[in-house]
Amino acid sequence: MASEYLRSSVHVHTKFCDGKNAPEELAVTAWKQGLATLGFSGHSHTPFDLEYCMTQSRTALYRAQVTKLKARYAGKLDILLGLEWDLYSDDDPAAYDYWIGSTHYLRGPKTGKYYEIDWREADLAACIADDFDGDGLAAAEQYFANVAAVAAKKPTILGHFDLIKKINAGNKFFDENDARYRQAAFAALMAAARSRCVLEVNTSGMARGFRQDLFPGEALLKEWLALSGNVVITADAHEKSGLTFGFEQAAAQLKALGYTKVQVLGKNGFVPCAL
Ligand SMILES: [Zn+2]
Numbered sequence: 001m002a003s004e005y006l007r008s009s010v011h012v013h014t015k016f017c018d019g020k021n022a023p024e025e026l027a028v029t030a031w032k033q034g035l036a037t038l039g040f041s042g043h044s045h046t047p048f049d050l051e052y053c054m055t056q057s058r059t060a061l062y063r064a065q066v067t068k069l070k071a072r073y074a075g076k077l078d079i080l081l082g083l084e085w086d087l088y089s090d091d092d093p094a095a096y097d098y099w100i101g102s103t104h105y106l107r108g109p110k111t112g113k114y115y116e117i118d119w120r121e122a123d124l125a126a127c128i129a130d131d132f133d134g135d136g137l138a139a140a141e142q143y144f145a146n147v148a149a150v151a152a153k154k155p156t157i158l159g160h161f162d163l164i165k166k167i168n169a170g171n172k173f174f175d176e177n178d179a180r181y182r183q184a185a186f187a188a189l190m191a192a193a194r195s196r197c198v199l200e201v202n203t204s205g206m207a208r209g210f211r212q213d214l215f216p217g218e219a220l221l222k223e224w225l226a227l228s229g230n231v232v233i234t235a236d237a238h239e240k241s242g243l244t245f246g247f248e249q250a251a252a253q254l255k256a257l258g259y260t261k262v263q264v265l266g267k268n269g270f271v272p273c274a275l
């Protein structure tokens with residue numbers, strides 16, 4: 001069916017991590033909106049993270065509630081129990097219906113500290129100053145090495161490929177057009193191609209007002225197309241109103257770049273959908 005990609009939203013956070021709504025509220029919204037598939041992807045437990053991931057006890061509640069909803073909505077809406085797994089998580093992604101592999105942290109090579117790279121400018125600034133000798137591109141290189149490490153684990157979906165640019169609008173910390181940045185990103189893209197990853201085209205930078213572009217940006221999407229890579233459109237929704245935010249715009253951008261299809265995740269795995 002045309003526009004089937006509008007009926008599957010599989011990068012969704014609940015209040016068990018840093019989302020605003022309970023799973024039940026999201027399920028009702030998805031059903032009323034006419035979605036065929038709703039995939040929950042709570043942030044995996046990550047030992048040092050005190051900010052946005054699920055604690056172990058919340059993970060257990062999350063699993064129980066989503067499992068219950070799955071049964072309650074059977075025949076009306078396919079619900080998937082997923083996980084957004086961080087490179088430094090100690091949870092087992094194989095215990096979920098599917099998983100999104102993501103990099104949210106850099107581990108400082110000098111101090112051993114973990115820095116969140118997508119939220120506070122002060123954190124990224126400290127990371128670059130204290131652990132990368134003030135060289136923002138070196139931090140970006142480390143980030144993309146982490147992305148390549150996640151790709152090698154063959155996640156169902158490789159999450160927000162170039163998240164490191166999220167708070168870098170105006171090239172504040174590093175130049176995204178620098179050859180070093182592009183080479184590091186391309187090396188990670190090659191790793192993703194080797195693992196036959198499905199890359200998500202994530203609209204959340206726009207939804208949350210950080211960026212005017214997608215994760216990944218157009219230059220990377222062009223390279224990915226040249227590598228015959230597959231993509232899935234996601235919202236990285238943190239509230240019920242955003243389940244399919246920007247999907248049509250993302251599809252139009254992909255089409256303009258030459259993509260002819262996107263992948264749509266359902267209960268039986270990915271199905272291609274023509275653009
Ligand atoms: Zn994420």
Ligand SMILES: [Zn+2]
Nearest residue numbers: 011013084236
């Ligand atoms: Zn997310």
